[in-house]
Structures are given as structure tokens and as C-alpha cells.
Amino acid sequence: MDAFYASVEQLDNPELVGKPLAVGGSEKRGVVAAASYEARKFGVRSAMSGVAAKRNCPDLIFVPPRFDRYREISNEIRKIFFEYTDLVEPLSLDEAYLDVTENKKGNPSATMIAAEIRKxxxxxxxxxxSAGISINKFVAKIASDINKPNGQKTLSPEEVIPFLETLDVKKFFGVGKVTKEKMYRLGIYTGKDLKSQTLEFLTENFGKSGIHYYNVVRGIHNSKVKPSRIQKSLAAEHTFSENISSEIFMMQRLEEIAMEVEDRLLKRKLAGKTVTLKIRYSDFSIQTRSKTVPLFIASKELILEVVKELLYQEKMKESVRLLGISISNLNNEISKKKEVLKESIDVQLKLEF
Structure with a gap:
């Protein structure tokens, strides 16, 4: 989806159409969750502080996020996906992979299907x-950005390698900021530069990831579209209107956040073993502290017990502008392992020894 959160806000409030808009944050506090294309022209982007966003775009309008509304529209969009294929892998509320190799419409053209879905x-x-159409998830993902907003791009099999050769290495899946800078230092700037390196060179400099880079620049990415993505964590966080320096006040805020986490866990019938406390200081540096407990927990009281221990684990280095709690190591992962084991046993029983 194109600037999904911001577009929904403009859809529901026509007065915002054509204006620079930021979802989340404020001109004094917080972080931008999404920005309209009008705001992006001024360099406003997601994860930017509200202060920096307002500095870049003095006319920027901030609106609070409404995730229930975004989820409602996301569900409508997914229903459209399932009219074409059951192989739908959601990445977030506004993005998904679809495998239409065999589709419910019997349409041999993935390009035509993408156009139909967008309409x-x-x-x-x-x-x-916007949509990207190609031979695998990696290339399709890159293609989806080429003609944004409100466009699509098809990269046929014979076009993939020439296209990847022209690509900046920072666009390749798995190449973050640190890896990008290392590649630049090694004289690797484009896909063509990356492709010219031997497997030995790449594994020597990038470890196991070197095999991935060697394959992906050759258009090899065999990850299937997985309809049942398992949720691996659940979190809630709050940015405060004023910095907090007292642990007592922090515990009061953390109790509210833990209540939110408990509510989300109960709605999804989940529990977890690993509790992580996220702290963003006034200098914008981030610290996380985690602890894994022996049993699955979901109640606010038990979560807070762990959070309190993590909070007092060491002294705060600065005043705090954001606190967050996340729960991972969820019980749905156990269920998934049982399913895989059951499938394995079923297969073994069917084999003749």
C-alpha cells in the first residue's frame, strides 16, 4: 500500500488531502510512524523524531495513529488477495507476498492479476x-518500489540479472547500514560489483551471509510464500510528553504498558517466556534489557515482576523519553513445532521400510 497509515487518514478526513501529514509523534515529542508523500518531499520519513520532522517541514500536520482502523482496511484488502490465491504471506498491515503461479482465476499473467488486484x-x-511482479520474493519486493506510488513493475526472468547488476548494494535484502559501508570500503557499490566477487571472498568477509549475497545477486532466492507466518513477539511502548528521571514514575508508566501487553496477549490467546524492557533516553540512544523465565506468562502482574527487576538492574544513564515492553518466546512457537513433528511422524508412518 502507498503511504498506508497517512493515506487512510487522508481518506477519512478529506481536509488533509494534499497536505503534508505525519502519523504519530508531535512537534515536541514522539516518533513519526508514517508520512504522506507530500511530507516525504521535505525529507520526513518513518522513525524520524517529531522535532526533526517539524524542522524539515514547518507546515507538517501530526495526527495520532488509529491501528484498529488500519487493521480493518487491511482485512478488507486481504480478502481481495484470497480471491486469487491462498498463498498469501502478510508482512505487515500494508504489505504481503502472493504466489499466483497457480491461481483461482486461471489467469496465466501475473502482471494482469496485479493490475486487477490494485483496481x-x-x-x-x-x-x-503498488505491486512488483517477478520470479521470486526478493526481486518482486524491489520491483514494487520502482513505480510507486500507484504503479507496478514486472521484471521478467531475462530482465532480472541485468536489473540486479545496476542496483546499489544497499537495496539487496540483508544488507544493512554496517554491511553497506563495509561493501563500499571493499569497492563493492553495485550488483555488478557484488557479482564479480568469488564465493570464497564473500564468505571470508561476510561469513555465512556471503553465501546469501552470492546467490541473491544471481537472482537465486528460494524462500517460498508462507501463508502461516508465526507471530514471534508482541510489544507496546509509550513516548512521554516530558522526560522521566524517577524509577518510581517509570514503574507507574510501565504498569499501564504492561496492561496493554496483557490485553493483546489475551486477545490472541498467547503467552511468552522472554520479557524485554526497551528504554529510549533523552539523547535518543536505546537500551534493551531481557530476561527469560521458566514458565509462560501473560498476566500484567507477572510481566511487571520481571520488568521491575530489569528496570532496577542498573542505574539510568539519562532521563527517559520512551519505555516499552515486549514478550517473545511465545507458546505459538511450541504449537508450530508440534505441528511439524506430527507431519514428520505422519510421513514416516506412510513410508515402507
Whole structure:
């Protein structure tokens, strides 16, 4: 989806159409969750502080996020996906992979299917979507950004390698800021530069990731579209209107956050063993502290017991502007392992020895 959160806000409030808009944050505090294309022209982007965003764009309008509304529209869009294929892998509320190799419409053209889906989304929700069509998830993901907003790009099998050769290495899946800078230092700037390196060179400099870089620049990415993505963690966090320096006040805020986490866990019938406390200081540095407990927990009281221990684990280095709690090592991972084991046993029983 194109600037999904911001586009939904403009859809529901026509007065915001055509204006620079930031979802989340404020001109004094917080972090931008999403920005409209009008705001992006001024360099406003997600994860930017509200202060920096307002500095870049003095006319920027801030609106609070409404995740229930975004989720409602996201569900409508996914229903459209399932009209074409059951192989749908959601990445977030506004993005998904679809495998249409064999589709319910019997349409041999993935390009035509993408166009149909985008039109249906527009007709149903009033929102614009962009699409990338290619031989695997990695290339399709890159292609989806080429003609944004409200466009699509198809990269046929014979076009993939020439296209990847022209790509900046920072666009490759798995190349973050640190890896990008290391590649630049080694004289690797484009896909063509990356492709010219031997497997030995890449594994020597990038370890196991070197095998991935060697393959992906050759268009090899065999990850399947997985319809049942397992949720691995659940979190909630709050940015405060004023910095907090007292642990007592922090515990009061953390109790509210733990209540939110408990509510989300109960709604999804989940529990977890690992509790992580996230702290963003006034200098914008981030610290995380984690502890794994022997049993699955989901109640606010038990979560707070662990959080309190983590909070007092060491002295705060600065005043605090954000606190967050996340729960991972969830019980749904155990269920998934049992399913895999059951499938394995079923297969073994069917084999003749």
C-alpha cells in the first residue's frame, strides 16, 4: 500500500488531502510512524523524531495513529488477495507476498492479476496500491518500489540479472547500514560489483551471509510464500510528553504498558517466556534489557515482576523519553513445532521400510 497509515487518514478526513501529514509523534515529542508523500518531499520519513520532522517541514500536520482502523482496511484488502490465491504471506498491515503461479482465476499473467488486484483495492477502499511482479520474493519486493506510488513493475526472468547488476548494494535484502559501508570500503557499490566477487571472498568477509549475497545477486532466492507466518513477539511502548528521571514514575508508566501487553496477549490467546524492557533516553540512544523465565506468562502482574527487576538492574544513564515492553518466546512457537513433528511422524508412518 502507498503511504498506508497517512493515506487512510487522508481518506477519512478529506481536509488533509494534499497536505503534508505525519502519523504519530508531535512537534515536541514522539516518533513519526508514517508520512504522506507530500511530507516525504521535505525529507520526513518513518522513525524520524517529531522535532526533526517539524524542522524539515514547518507546515507538517501530526495526527495520532488509529491501528484498529488500519487493521480493518487491511482485512478488507486481504480478502481481495484470497480471491486469487491462498498463498498469501502478510508482512505487515500494508504489505504481503502472493504466489499466483497457480491461481483461482486461471489467469496465466501475473502482471494482469496485479493490475486487477490494485483496481479492486482502489474500488473497495479508495486507496492506492503498488505491486512488483517477478520470479521470486526478493526481486518482486524491489520491483514494487520502482513505480510507486500507484504503479507496478514486472521484471521478467531475462530482465532480472541485468536489473540486479545496476542496483546499489544497499537495496539487496540483508544488507544493512554496517554491511553497506563495509561493501563500499571493499569497492563493492553495485550488483555488478557484488557479482564479480568469488564465493570464497564473500564468505571470508561476510561469513555465512556471503553465501546469501552470492546467490541473491544471481537472482537465486528460494524462500517460498508462507501463508502461516508465526507471530514471534508482541510489544507496546509509550513516548512521554516530558522526560522521566524517577524509577518510581517509570514503574507507574510501565504498569499501564504492561496492561496493554496483557490485553493483546489475551486477545490472541498467547503467552511468552522472554520479557524485554526497551528504554529510549533523552539523547535518543536505546537500551534493551531481557530476561527469560521458566514458565509462560501473560498476566500484567507477572510481566511487571520481571520488568521491575530489569528496570532496577542498573542505574539510568539519562532521563527517559520512551519505555516499552515486549514478550517473545511465545507458546505459538511450541504449537508450530508440534505441528511439524506430527507431519514428520505422519510421513514416516506412510513410508515402507
Amino acid at each position: 479492486k483495492i482502489k474500488d473497495k477502499t479508495g486507496l492506492n496500491a
